[in-house]
Amino acid sequence: MARLRRYLTDTVLPFSSHYGALFRRHHIDPARLRTPEDLSQIPFTTKLDFAPNEDKSDPVRDFVLIPDRAILSKRLSTIGRALLHGRQAVADGFEREYRPLLMTSTTGRSAEPVPFLYTAHDIENLKLGGTRVMEVCGSTREMRMINMFPFAPHLAFWITHYAGTEFGVFVVSTGGGKVLGTEGNLRLSKKIKPDVLIGMPTFLYHVLTEAVRDGLELPSLKKIVLGGEKAPTGIRRKLRALAAQLGAPKVDVLRTYGFTEAKLAWAECPFDEDAGSAGYHVHPDLALLEIVDPATGAPRGEGEPGEIVFTPLNARGSVVLRYRTGDCIDGGLFHEPCPFCGRIVPRLVGEISRRSDVRELRIDKLKGTLVDFNHLEHVLDNVEHVGTWQVELRKRHDDPLECDELILHVEKTDEFDPTRLAALLSDRFVRELEIHPNRVEFHSVEELRNKQGVGAQLKEQRVVDHRPGAPSPASPASSPQGKAVSGNTL
Ligand SMILES: [Zn+2]
Incomplete structure (x- = not known):
């Protein structure tokens, strides 16, 4: 909660026109947010908040942190960094923190895709989050990976790209079916003999079916990492069966969960099929997750099912607080250590479905x-x-x-x-x-x-x-x- 208070006070409220106004309107004092229960003082943000206004203005812009030069220069003089490192260095620091460099957008059923901006600071978080996805999935640097996510301004493609460069592993991004076609993806798989395939479940199912039909062998395959859409047990079982036909009898099929508004994704720990998944490992230093009653918005307890609500703790660029994802999880949020890897970070456990x-x-x-x-x-x-x-x-x-x-x-x-x-x-x-x-x-x-x-x-x-x-x-x-x-x- 201290992290959240600091983040709101120093970063979000002074520079976000949406949340600055919202906190003033509801008389919310960030200093009084002490316990998780206090969070309910902050109204939820939903997809509806991004819908264009009647006056044709674009509300998405109001969620972008735009620094106020006057506030920044006041901070400068108090810190005295300008004297130590020179004005230019400080100005560069602010540029890195606040200037948007990258954009991904939603693909939801909403009529208009909603753009989310990343600054250099956010790209560092994306790399960090991506590296953790690699680690949780049990990747090693010697592995060879193929990223089959569609090349598009979407989180899945970019987090995979940045995760690879940051983790320091060989990743070929094919751009998915639209860019290289099934043919091209198969040709690269044959050449690279990947240890890891990353992509959307339906597309990977399609590529592996074709690979079996062509008599391809992928004996090095160890992991199939899924993202971009839901992947129920059935499709994971089918992917494992296809991998076995390709000469890879023991493959972990792991899911990731992420969404545009989070600018992050979380991965499932490799698990024993009989024991069931231990869930997605989340990062409490980068984001706060809540589970709420989808009907009333009331908080749910440890391990209780409900809708996933997201608040970043270190984002710049586009920022949403208490964002209602519309995704419901049938397990819940668990804080006890993971039975498989022993990590003590919280876990989102269960099947996630769209409300x-x-x-x-x-x-x-x-x-x-x-x-x-x-x-x-x-x-x-x-x-x-x-x-x-x-x-x-x-x-x-x-x-x-x-x-x-x-x-x-x-x-x-x-x-x-x-x-x-x-x-x-x-x-x-x-x-x-x-x-x-x-x-x-x-x-x-x-x-x-x-x-x-x-x-x-x-x-x-x-x-x-x-x-x-x-x-x-x-x-x-x-x-x-x-x-x-x-x-x-x-
Ligand atoms: Zn684990």
Whole structure:
């Protein structure tokens, strides 16, 4: 809490126009933030705070720390650093601390991507956070790594890049499917014989499936590190099975969790499959994490599930306080030492799912039903005979007044009878989600990849909503493709 008080007083409140005004409006005195309970005095920040104002001004800018020259020069004279090191050195120090140099942005379902700025100071934090991800995953400097995250202004790509240079390990960034294509990624894998593959689960699944098909061998492979989207148990199991087919029988499949607003990511400790994951190791010197009740915002206790709330403790550039991620974790935050590595940093334990993936379906004409599509991923990724899949929502006969239809598109991975598989999937849907798909359609893996936009888009589309007025798909780049797909789906 002392770190937070100092950070707010010296860095955030004087230079953030959003939080300066917010603290004044709510009469919050940072000196009085003594215990974790006191945090609730600070109102949450949510994605809605980034939405453009009616007066067309851009609120995202209000979250950037912009130093006030008068305050800085006053500090200068009190510290006397100017006398010791010369004015230029001090001016350079401020430049490093406050001048934005790098930007990543969100790819969420929100209409507009939200940009987050990094200064040289933030890039140091990114390197530090990235290095810790390497360490937690059990990497060594002798390893050879391939970064298959899409080349884009996104956290996943850049933290992997900086983690590699800072940790001092050989990393080739392919740029993902959009830049080199599946072909190029396979060619590099063959040449480099990586120890570690890093990327999005759906894309890595696709690349490894192709590698198996081409008869490639990757015997050095030891770790698959996943980020950028959720990776339920099922897809991790499938990735391990593919690695075994490529001649790498013992591979750790590890997840990372991060988001644009954090400018950081956290990694899962290698774990024993039977014992289950020990969770993501977080860094209490760089950020404060809270778990709150997603409905009321009330704090949750040790090891209680809820929504993840983030506050940085050392960020410059864009800064958000008590940021509600919209991500819910079904375990919670644990402070006891990690059973696997013994680290004493707090751990986020459990499956993380997006709160916003709950959608209303009109199954009959009378009423809507809320369906949690997070759950859907956990259900489908654990079914045998099923490779990749997509759930499509549409209106019956494309008539806006009709009921909603749910169509499940599936890649069948073996000779299993399609009618039996369709029945099995339907049963599972009813058991887990209390709805049944209107149809189950089987497709070749190529057809499904086109539907999902694997390699062509920044995020694979596993749930597409083709109902009129439905929220737009994952990223702006994906909208035209999403529409094109809808035209030839049925
Ligand atoms: Zn650990």
